[in-house]
Amino acid sequence: MSLFLIVALPFLGALLPGLMNSAGRQAVGGVTFMVTLTAFVGLLTNLPAVLAGEVVQTGFNWIPALGLNVTLMLDGLGFFFATLILGIGLLIIAYGRFYLSRDDNMGEFFTYLLLFQGAMVGIVLSDNILLLLIFWELTSLSSFLLIGYWKHLEAGRQGARMALAVTGMGGLVMIAGMLILGNIVGSYDLSVILQEREAIQADPMYLPALFLILIGAFTKSAQFPFHFWLPHAMAAPTPVSAYLHSATMVKAGIFLLARTWPVLSGTPEWFYIVTTAGLVTMILGAVIALFKHDLKALLAFSTVSHLGLITMLLGTGTAFGAFAAVFHILNHATFKAALFMSAGIIDHETGTRDIRILGGLRHLMPITFVIATLAALSMAGIPLLNGFLSKEMMLEEMGHTALFGPDWLVPVLVTVGSLFSAAYCFRLIAHTFLGGKRDPESYPAQPHDPGAGLWLPPAILVVLVVLIGVAPFLVEDFVKLVTASVLGIAAEVPDAHIKIWHGLVPALYMSIIAVVGGLILLALFRPLSRAWEATPRPEAKTIFDGIIAAFVALSRGLIHPLHNGAFTRYAMIFGVAVTAAGYHAWTTGVLGDATRTVQPAGWVEIAGWLMLVIAAVGLASMHHNRLLALILIGIVGLIVSIGFVFFSAPDLAMTQITVEVVTIILMLLALNFLPNHTPLETSFLRRVRDVTVAGAAGLAAMALSYHYLLRDAVTTPISEFHLANSYKGGGGTNVVNVILVDFRGFDTFGEIIVLGIAALLIFALTEALLNGPVRARLLNRVPDKPLSGTQHPMMMVVLTRVIFPVVLLVGFYIFLRGHNEPGGGFIAGLIVSIGVVMQYMASGFGWAEDRVRFPYHGVIGAGVLVAGLTGIGAWFVGKPFLTSDFTYVRIPPFDKFELATAALFDLGVFLAVLGAVMLSLESFSRLARRAHVKDSENPMDIDPSRTSNQNPAEVDIKGPDTPVGEGA
Amino acid sequence: MEVLVASAVGILTSAGFYLVLRLRTFPVILGMSLLTYAVNVFLFASGQLTVGSAPILRDGVAAYADPLPQALVLTAIVISFGMTAVVVMIALGSYLGADDDFVDDLANPADAPSDAEERP
Structure with a gap:
């Protein structure tokens, strides 16, 4: 299937759920599923070409003057992400169909979801970076709609706004970076840019471009210090969280890092910035996640932590790092989506997500228990599950990375991060599912396993988790293919294999320390949690709200004095500003010579002018009598009409006089209701001020008009064409x-x-x-x-x-x-x-x-x-x-x-x-x-x-x- | 003649702007009408003032007034009627709704309920 169609399908299909809303929930869910399935199958038809190492390309020029071409390309990396987006999308749609309650507008939900899906597919298939930016901003907008889907929840609205503010701003910053990048290369097409590694890294503008692009990627992927928006986005319905935060939205930043890896990575700046941000995010996210009591908040911070891990791997700039990163993207998408969906099931069935209330669910929800436990163990890095493999590779890579300080620092830090990661996974399992059998009445709702519609999608993912964990050779070739397209011209694919058993390497010891340490932390959870609660720490939302409040105060301070609701004030500001601008132009500009001669005026013309002047001045001074004012304005209109006749514009005169009649009738009708007298309310000084300003404005208008009248147009007007062709062409x-x-x-x-x-x-x-x-x-x-x-x-x-x-x-x-x-x-x-x-x-x-x-x-x-x-x-x-x-x-x-x-x-x-x-x-x-x-x-x-x-x-x-x- | 037209534009502008600065709706509407006249005459005059040569094609006549500003001003006159009618209706609605015909609405926008949500 054409790449155009794959990108366009979700957008076109987004119309359907909204339109079919009255056809019932089954139809809406079904049509959304079919749209995504069609796109997914279309993507798979390109699989043979991708496996053969080809880059499928298609495109046309949209705005060539700006270098904006609608060019799409599908290589290993694009295919990998598109598969994740559409494949997990299918599972999410099936899950969402059963998750949403009858009160939710399902058509609206799936419309937003498809819009978002289309934007995501657009990002990963774009060849032109300007096109990519358009899709990038579209994801920010559509994710805003999704996160704020439950409009009645204040947390949902605020979370959506925060996500939009952070990711949208990041996107705007990234536009600048992308423009610089395109400027360096002289093309906005990725396929060209990715070949220019030396030229880009040697350019003096490399650093600004790198900073700006990284801000865009970090905001999207919730990297420190922009990590705070992601947990607040958890107010969204769980299918949204599962989709946005496992496989799509937050991975867009990772995708961008991977996409630009061949040209931007490998420099010290890249290494220090990206690796440090990733490392800090990984540890910070893991530590905070351990102490969160809300299941989704725990998963949110674990997502932050894992995104940090992937970013850190990409930051190393080594081929093996990229290899591990790609593999972890795949693994994280599988187990994290399964975990989010499990959390949704628990919320759905027990009525709460608070770990402190839960416990013992193993007996009541055996299916959910198995799914969630396998996924969580994989996240903790337990062997025979896929999370173990990529975490092992990460530890191996970071084990010999020296970032700052002594050589042993980074290995110790990543071990600590993994330790906390294992601890929150164990806590999730232990505090939710383990424990003695409890009375079903002790939960807010009576827990039981849901229907297959809810548990089947995560179960499919968990099958993948186990399959990859047991038989990694199945995906090894594919991961290497993707890695090859990440590396591009910059490096060769490492000659390493994904194996469960590497022998007694340092990474294994680090893994063992992490798991054992995680168990110890779990055992010590209560005192630790108390200590954590007692520790003062900055609250990101408070800081964010403070910054926003400062901006709001600044805007208010600027706007309110100008825009206080008084029309008179706006009019005054407008009049004074325009007159002042005209005066400035008058005093600083040069006046050309007059090219027309002044025509003489006869007595009749002067008489007409006098009537106009008397009527206008009389109107201004006697407007308190409204009926008289109406008569005077009628005179003004009449003189203007006569003026049009006199100056060879019979059509205008006829129009003016007829409009005059209907306007006066209209005003009379209005005057029927309005008071017929305007009281004198302004002080004498104020009227003097108004007369002065109005006089200045009139003087300016007169001067402009006068000099305009004495000069011919600078270029020949097109009127000659109209005169010449009116009869010939228009008849x-x-x-x-x-x-x-x-x-x-x-x-x-x-x-x-x-x-x-x-x-x-x-x-x-x-x-x-x-x-x-x-x-x-x-x-x-x-x-x-x-x-x-x-x-x-x-x-x-x-x-x-x-x-x-x-x-x-x-x-x-x-x-x-x-x-x-x-x-x-x-x-x-x-x-x-x-x-x-x-x-x-x-x-x-x-x-x-x-x-x-x-x-x-x-x-x-x-x-x-x-x-x-x-x-x-x-x-x-x-x-x-x-x-x-x-x-x-x-x-x-x-x-x-x-x-x-x-x-x-x-x-x-x-x-x-x-x-x-x-x-x-x-x-x-x-x-x-x-x-x-x-x-x-x-x-x-x-x-x-x-x-x-x-x-x-x-x-x-x-x-x-x-x-x-x-x-x- | 140019002086007459230009000064007419100036006086219409002055009177119109003075009325726009009044506090009640009716004079403000009249002021806007005067400004409309001023703008229309100004635009019309931008084509040059010509006497006795309407842009109606005749055999043997070579000089015509500039038709383009005329066409533009013609539609402007009709549109300004629509605008005046809307403004009059709004003025009427606000008078009937609030029982006064002041143009200034000095309610402090800071107290609007829309941003109450942002406050803790």
Whole structure:
């Protein structure tokens, strides 16, 4: 199977569990299992090539300019890790299916799990280091989701956040290191980088690259001093812990060390940093693990310790060290996953993971006892189990490693580490399973062995533990193959064999010391534990929380003064900053010579300018009277529209004036609710300050505009192209309209969508208001002004109905001629909506609503759809999206006229604008309608043709205490 | 003429910005509308001020006003209507919900419940 498919399968498959959630837990678990199985089988189809020593490669260029290629490669190392990820993944999925309770959303869980699996497979199969980094960050993100899966647990959320903070930050640091590495070599492809050992190690940037990459690897693999996140991630469901912390997530850092081993290892820096970090982590993890009472915490720290062991072996830089490391990765994955799953079973069946409460489970859970004991003994390094073999190799390798101090120091330290390691394994067995038979009632839940779904997956792993332990020659060739691809060009595979009996070598004595010492420690556990509890020691979480709190305080200190919730303050900061930046540019820049001459202005222009100035200044000074302010802003809009006409922009003028009308109507509707007076609240000094700042901003805008107007563009504008091709290419003589519907059709398409979204947002806000607490307030609201007796005057009703067809006709005309003369969909939409709004105003909301055939949402949708389909239509003739076409037809007795697809697009624009404007205004009037008056039953309050004896004015005078009908 | 247009842009900006700095929602909305006018006129003017030569192609005419800023400003006008409508709706909702129409919300963000979890 193609490598692409192997990586893509889990990602694609991640959709399925979520989608199939309603199909039941069995189906969800089954489909996840099948997806992983398919990927696993696909991986196995590449086994013959890998065994033959080939490197399977595939790829294509993604962003060549950045050196980012999607290239995948499968060699021994990649195959080894991919097998672990997918193989153990299969067991975890089977186990997880039975582990999760009915309350857990299984689809969500397996979706996260598959995402994570895909990211992991991506890491180990990537040939390009930039691609590897992408997958690396994906594992951080998806593991965050997995660890925090139980969202109701505070520990889960915090653990997930801590894991993301540490591994995500490490990943970011590593990006820098990888970029340096790629820069040294001149390629981001691993297959190239791995050949450049001398060049990389001789480069002055080798050390920074090494540091940065190591931080990434150490954070991921929980190496000291970044080890603290791993135990906190144990708040995750056990299948997650078993998966992330045995075979996958934490092994990603190890994988990276192994992958870059040929080029980065072998230098003193590598040796001292990596070996020391590994050694410290191994001993620290083992010691802490011994004194943990929570089964999963114990296993977590033992994982930290074993990761340290592997890191230490890779740090030695010798071929035998790498050999031992690869073998231990395999062994650790098998026994640790089995142990985590056993811990999950115990938790599941007894209701607790506290070792102090447990004991004697041997009698009640015999199957679990056998599985957990074999796995734990393997971890302790007992012969005939696989953990013994790799631990023996480790002791042999470290037995002759001199790191610092006297030669005997490192061997003694690793023996101490192994001793504690053996001790916590023995404690796990003894305190959980051994001991006298106890009453099942003495546990939080009645313990018994679980169904096969839970014990079979760990049992399969334990079979492997024993098989490798008894017959190591079975895997020796494979381990050597993997070792060869770790070593690459740097070294030869050692001529050593994995044997149970090496003779009476020092490693054997060290092993014996460790096991015997472990038993002694177990015997002395109680006093030791008391001493441990009494010893003060730094708590990593407290330190981490302290650091985070310091950063939070720093951000708050920076942000709160600027961002205190006062809009006025942001506006002030923004205005001052922009003006200051403009001033800086003005004083430091060079002003070019004016290339245009100033055009003379006549009296009419000056008069228009004066009106604008008076209206604007009047608005600013008299804005306390809100109705007056609205009139003044109407004047400003009017002058701006006239200005557009004057400066050769008829389309703009028409748009501006129609928008002006609907905006004023909208503001009036709003003013219906808002107070009609703005009180004077600011002090005189504050107003002086505001006037100063606003004056400076205006001066800056004026200066910019003035100098802009006097200079031609630096490069030739593209407008010439539009003028030249408007008729030839777009078939229209109104260049502005052709630009809108043809040249820049994609922009327009986006814009009508934005407009539609804005209208829907208004609708949604109205709904929220009407269904929320505001509703009652609206119903009880007393209008602050007496209402007119005749809200719908006869004159207005008659007039609006008479002119409605005329308005529609004008709109139609404006729409049709838009391509060649001023007009088009935007303007026609606005004109028609004004016509419709007039009906609402004149005859009342209820009357108008009864006559609306199509909901305005639908009109917006139809508009966007028509415009979009027009664009898609171009695909059918092999042209890109929104390519327009036009032709001329003649239907007697009419003149020859033009048919253009652009007109269809413009129809979409028309509909979207009409729908959006109407939906907005309708939403406002719905608020108004709910608020105070019942809609009159008749379109006209006073209608001479109606022979009724009721006083029509009564309808309106009805106060708020009258119940208001819904469908008046 | 350039002076007139440029000073109009400046005055609209000043008046708009002054109103934006007021404390109640209604003047702030009016101020934003004025700023919209200022920005639209500024963008429009960036194409050069031309009198009597609308970009409607005619036989025998060679000089036209720059159509591109016009097209951009046209959509800007329509979009700004949408924006104004949304802002007015938000202002209305906040007035009806809180019974005052102040723009400033001075609740201290430090007391928000979202970070209570981080505290021991």
